[in-house]
Every structure is written in C-alpha cells, then in structure tokens.
Amino acid sequence: MKLNLMRTAGLGLALARLILNMTPAEAAEANKEAWAWKPSLVPKALVIEGLWTDYFRVTPALHDAGIRYHQSYVSRSPYFGGYTRFYHLPTAEELKGYSVIVIANLDAPSLNAERLKAYREFVAQGGGLVVLGGYWAFSRGAYAGTPLEEMLPVTFAPEHRIPETPEGLPLHPGAQATWKPAFELKSKPVAFYVQTLTPKPDSTVQWMAGDKPALISGSFGKGRVVACALTANGETPAGALPFWDWPEWPKLLGQALDWAAGARPVVTQSNAPTKPDLSEEEMSALTLGGTVTPDMARRIGERPNAETAEALFQHVMRPEGGGKVDLAMVAPTLLPFVRVEWGAKLRESVKQFSPDLKSRQAALILLGASRDPGAYALLVQALQSEETKEAAMNGLGRLGRAEAAPLILKLLNRAEAACKVATSEDIPGPGVFAADHGSTIVEAAIALYRLGEPEAVPRMLEVYGQVHLLNRIFENAVKRRVAETDLQGIGILKRLHQGLQKLNLMRAKLRAEAGPVPETQRAAFLKAAAEAKEPVAVEWLCLAMEQSAGSLPATTWVPLAKANDGIIARMSRVLTSRR
Numbered sequence: 001m002k003l004n005l006m007r008t009a010g011l012g013l014a015l016a017r018l019i020l021n022m023t024p025a026e027a028a029e030a031n032k033e034a035w036a037w038k039p040s041l042v043p044k045a046l047v048i049e050g051l052w053t054d055y056f057r058v059t060p061a062l063h064d065a066g067i068r069y070h071q072s073y074v075s076r077s078p079y080f081g082g083y084t085r086f087y088h089l090p091t092a093e094e095l096k097g098y099s100v101i102v103i104a105n106l107d108a109p110s111l112n113a114e115r116l117k118a119y120r121e122f123v124a125q126g127g128g129l130v131v132l133g134g135y136w137a138f139s140r141g142a143y144a145g146t147p148l149e150e151m152l153p154v155t156f157a158p159e160h161r162i163p164e165t166p167e168g169l170p171l172h173p174g175a176q177a178t179w180k181p182a183f184e185l186k187s188k189p190v191a192f193y194v195q196t197l198t199p200k201p202d203s204t205v206q207w208m209a210g211d212k213p214a215l216i217s218g219s220f221g222k223g224r225v226v227a228c229a230l231t232a233n234g235e236t237p238a239g240a241l242p243f244w245d246w247p248e249w250p251k252l253l254g255q256a257l258d259w260a261a262g263a264r265p266v267v268t269q270s271n272a273p274t275k276p277d278l279s280e281e282e283m284s285a286l287t288l289g290g291t292v293t294p295d296m297a298r299r300i301g302e303r304p305n306a307e308t309a310e311a312l313f314q315h316v317m318r319p320e321g322g323g324k325v326d327l328a329m330v331a332p333t334l335l336p337f338v339r340v341e342w343g344a345k346l347r348e349s350v351k352q353f354s355p356d357l358k359s360r361q362a363a364l365i366l367l368g369a370s371r372d373p374g375a376y377a378l379l380v381q382a383l384q385s386e387e388t389k390e391a392a393m394n395g396l397g398r399l400g401r402a403e404a405a406p407l408i409l410k411l412l413n414r415a416e417a418a419c420k421v422a423t424s425e426d427i428p429g430p431g432v433f434a435a436d437h438g439s440t441i442v443e444a445a446i447a448l449y450r451l452g453e454p455e456a457v458p459r460m461l462e463v464y465g466q467v468h469l470l471n472r473i474f475e476n477a478v479k480r481r482v483a484e485t486d487l488q489g490i491g492i493l494k495r496l497h498q499g500l501q502k503l504n505l506m507r508a509k510l511r512a513e514a515g516p517v518p519e520t521q522r523a524a525f526l527k528a529a530a531e532a533k534e535p536v537a538v539e540w541l542c543l544a545m546e547q548s549a550g551s552l553p554a555t556t557w558v559p560l561a562k563a564n565d566g567i568i569a570r571m572s573r574v575l576t577s578r579r
Contacts, residue, residue, distance in 0.1 A: 040068050041546055041574050043099035043261040046090060049073040050105035055232030055244045056132050058102060059535060065254030066570025067261060074110060092118035099261035105134030107141035108148055120147035124221030128260030133195045133231045153203035153218025154227045162193045162231055168240050169194060169210030177206045179255055189246035192234025197227060215256060224260045276300045276308050286311045297325045301333040309337035317345045328358035335369055343372025350378055361391035368395025376401050383407060390443040397447030405453045412444035430470050434499030442506045446513045452520025457528050464540045467506045474500040514540055515547025530563045538565045545571050554578045
C-alpha cells in the first residue's frame with residue numbers, strides 16, 4: 001500500500017510521530033502553519049487559487065492596489081478518487097483579519113459547504129468577495145444552490161459550456177459604470193471565452209466584453225461582491241492583445257479588489273493594558289513564591305505585563321529553581337519586559353544552568369536584552385561553543401555592541417560557505433541549509449541587522465527570500481509517496497519533515513524580528529523599501545513597518561509615499577496619518 005503523509009491531518013500527524021519519534025504534542029506543533037494570521041494596518045486579501053490563477057495576474061493587481069494578501073492553493077490528486085486538499089487556508093476565526101476573499105477558478109464542492117457558509121457570514125458582515133471566471137467557476141463550478149449563488153451579483157444558466165469568440169471580444173467600460181479612472185484602450189484588449197452571466201437587480205455592470213457583462217459589482221448584506229466573467233483561455237490571433245497581457249489589467253483588477261475590500265474596516269490590534277487570566281490565589285502564589293504550574297505560565301504568556309513578568313522571572317531564578325517551570329519555558333514572555341537589574345542573576349545563571357542547555361541559551365538571550373554592562377564578555381565566550389553560538393549571537397544583537405559584528409560575520413561566512421557544498425548525493429545544498437546551517441545564518445543576519453552593520457538590510461531580504469523559497473520546496477517535497485516497506489524512502493521523508501520544521505521556525509523568527517527598525521538601519525531600510533518590487537521582499541518590509549508603528553515617529557514613513565510597490569506606499573500613508 002502507498003502512503004502520502006499529507007493525505008489527511010490525522011494520518012499526517014500519526015506518520016510524523018512515527019518517523020520523527022515525536023510526542024503527540026510535538027507532532028501537532030510541527031504540523032502547524034509557521035505563521036499566524038494577524039490584523040493588518042492596510043486591507044488584506046485571502047487569495048484561494050485554482051487552475052490558471054497566475055494568468056489573471058492577481059498578485060500584481062494586489063500590489064498595484066496596495067492590498068496585502070495571503071495565498072492558499074488547491075491540490076487535486078488522481079490517486080485518491082477526486083481527493084482535494086487546500087494548503088494555507090485560514091479558519092473561519094482567522095478570516096477576521098481579512099478584508100476581501102478572492103476565489104480564482106474554483107468549484108463549490110471543493111470549497112465545501114462549511115467553508116462557503118463561513119464566507120457567506122464574512123461577506124454579510126462587511127467583507128468583500130471577488131470571484132474570477134474559468135473552467136471551474138459559475139455554472140461549471142456547481143455554484144447553483146450554494147452561498148456563492150446567493151452572494152454573487154449575477155445569475156447564470158445551468159449550461160456547462162463557455163462560449164468561444166475566436167476573434168476576441170473587446171473590453172470597454174459599462175454604460176452605467178461607477179468605477180471611473182481612465183484606462184488606455186487603444187490597444188484593444190480582448191477576451192476569447194466569457195461566461196454567460198446575467199446581472200441581478202441593483203447590481204452594476206462595470207466592464208463589458210463586447211456585448212457581454214464582464215465585471216459586475218453588487219452588495220450582499222454589509223459586504224461587496226464582484227463577479228468576473230472573463231476566462232484566461234484562448235488562442236490569440238495575430239495582432240490581438242489578450243486581456244491578461246494588457247498592461248492596464250492589473251490596475252483594473254486591483255480597482256475591483258480595492259472596491260470589494262472597501263466596506264470592511266481594517267482591523268487593528270488594541271493597545272489596551274492586558275491582565276493575565278489568573279485567579280486571586282494564583283496571583284498570590286506567583287507574587288509570594290508559591291507553586292507556579294506550566295498552565296499558569298502559559299496563561300501569563302498569553303497576556304503578559306511588567307508586573308507578572310517580574311514575578312515570573314523571580315520565580316524561575318530562585319536558588320531552588322522554578323519547579324516545573326524553567327527559564328527556557330518562560331523566556332518569550334520575559335523578553336519584552338527584561339530590565340538591566342536582571343543582569344546579575346542572568347550572568348550567574350549561565351553557569352548554574354550548565355546541565356540545562358535550553359535554559360542556558362535562554363539566559364544568554366535575556367542577558368543581551370538586559371543591556372547589562374558585564375554581558376559582553378560572557379556572550380563572546382558563549383559564541384565559541386557550537387551549543388550556544390546562536391543564542392549568543394541573539395544576545396549580542398540585543399546588547400547593541402557594534403564591536404561584536406566582525407565576530408558574527410565570521411560565523412555567518414563560515415555557515416554560508418558550508419551551504420554551498422553538498423555533503424553527499426543524498427543531502428543536496430538545500431538540505432544542508434535546512435538541517436545544519438540555516439538557523440546560524442538566520443540568527444547572524446538578525447544580529448547584524450540589530451547592530452547596524454552596513455549590508456544588514458539587503459542581507460535580511462536575501463535570507464528571508466531564501467528561507468521562503470526553501471520552505472515552499474520542502475512543503476512540496478514532503479508530499480512524496482513512499483511504500484510502508486521502503487525504509488530508505490521513509491528515511492528521506494523523515495529528513496524532509498525535519499528540514500521543513502526547521503525552515504518554518506526560521507521563517508517565523510525572521511518575521512517576528514523584522515521590526516522595530518533599528519535607528520542605525522533606518523536610512524538603508526527606507527532605501528530598500530522605496531525600491532522593492534519582489535513580493536517576498538515587500539512582505540518582510542511591510543512587517544517591519546507594521547512592527548515599528550508604535551515606536552517610530554509617523555514622519556519616518558513620509559519618503560515611502562511614492563514607493564515602487566503599492567502596498568508599501570499605502571502602508572506609508574496609513575502610518576504617516578497617525579501623527
């Protein structure tokens with residue numbers, strides 16, 4: 001029997017546990033997406049990609065409109081009788097962080113009734129929906145009788161054939177169009193296959209293809225919906241310009257996306273003070289030196305503040321230890337609240353925690369963040385050990401002593417050189433990066449960024465792009481099918497899953513550490529952001545801008561109002577308006 005690790009969530013977890021020797025909790029953690037869907041300062045789109053989505057040029061359209069986005073795609077397998085799986089698809093709860101959903105050439109059954117019900121609620125409450133045409137859309141996509149038919153501003157015949165016009169139907173604005181910006185039409189863009197859609201009452205035909213409605217807008221509940229009848233198919237005759245190659249198409253589609261997103265307010269995170277979810281007895285135990293359980297530590301970490309962080313630090317640093325809660329477990333909670341006064345205990349703890357590697361590593365990171373005057377020598381010493389070098393780099397970056405940069409650059413160059421040489425035919429360069437040296441490269445790049453090293457910003461963009469690419473490669477590689485008796489195949493699959501897990505952690509770290517932009521890097525950052533065009537680079541730069549919103553003056557972002565990329569330009573306008 002053949003197996004596919006990604007066939008179902010249950011089978012994926014079970015096999016991950018088997019080949020990686022994980023506990024159930026560790027397997028579940030490894031199977032999570034490496035990133036979270038968070039509120040955004042600008043509109044955000046969920047793009048659910050079916051066949052031929054690239055031809056619609058959705059990504060350039062979103063960049064032109066200044067809309068951030070998250071891409072999910074569908075995989076159909078002929079091996080499992082019509083089996084369909086979506087990747088990177090947010091839950092109904094996570095949809096709260098989005099402004100508009102784009103469904104590109106997908107049939108209703110693949111989306112399933114539960115998802116469609118969630119999308120209906122999303123639009124009814126003010127979200128946007130844009131449905132792009134294609135072989136799997138509208139009539140051919142079995143939309144009849146589903147929430148899609150209810151929400152869309154059009155009706156469609158039950159026929160399953162999309163009419164062809166070999167010479168092409170020219171695009172032009174509808175007579176009652178309300179979208180009015182000028183578009184260049186001298187080149188006469190055309191469409192060859194156009195769905196037969198009939199506008200519902202109170203809808204508006206914004207664009208036509210010949211005499212057929214092509215882009216139709218309407219409302220549903222508090223939200224806005226757009227139906228696109230165009231299909232990115234057809235043989236182009238000599239002298240014709242297909243609409244998907246029309247230079248103005250991304251701008252037109254971007255206008256539709258921006259209009260659909262416009263009814264939903266951008267969700268922002270609250271800056272209100274937080275209180276931990278603890279009872280009075282638990283608070284007393286925390287502050288008076290009583291028992292602190294791992295569950296208490298988890299709840300404190302969900303809503304930390306300076307008071308609980310101080311009490312938690314004193315608890316884990318007691319001479320007798322923190323019981324079932326140690327420094328490594330609570331370090332992420334403590335990090336935003338670390339104080340220079342903690343330095344002496346942290347320096348001492350580096351030696352006390354000698355048998356406990358994870359707590360020693362946590363102490364080094366917190367020691368650097370404390371800016372303790374005696375931290376530098378200890379961190380440089382820890383840099384020499386393979387076990388603690390990455391934590392020491394992290395700490396040195398937070399400490400802010402520029403003289404550490406040459407030491408970190410040396411380690412970075414060594415790790416990069418190792419990645420250029422394949423160790424064996426079974427472990428090519430990407431595997432070496434994922435398994436052995438990538439985390440060192442990531443930690444070094446972040447540390448140099450914090451320390452103000454001159455090439456740090458372009459390096460961060462390069463490293464983020466590399467991790468992003470390898471992450472996608474490994475995601476596809478782990479789908480390989482192996483026989484239960486194929487021990488060599490299972491061994492390769494094990495390494496692939498381990499590599500993917502490490503890459504997920506690297507990507508999450510690079511995203512988490514994007515901002516605030518250090519003062520020493522602001523000029524270089526602004527230059528990179530003004531010139532950026534690559535979507536992956538734009539993604540990281542926008543994260544840095546968003547994470548800097550609360551700590552840098554609004555005027556910092558004024559130069560980016562005319563950035564090459566529309567998302568960065570829109571983000572700059574939002575941040576500048578917060579003066």
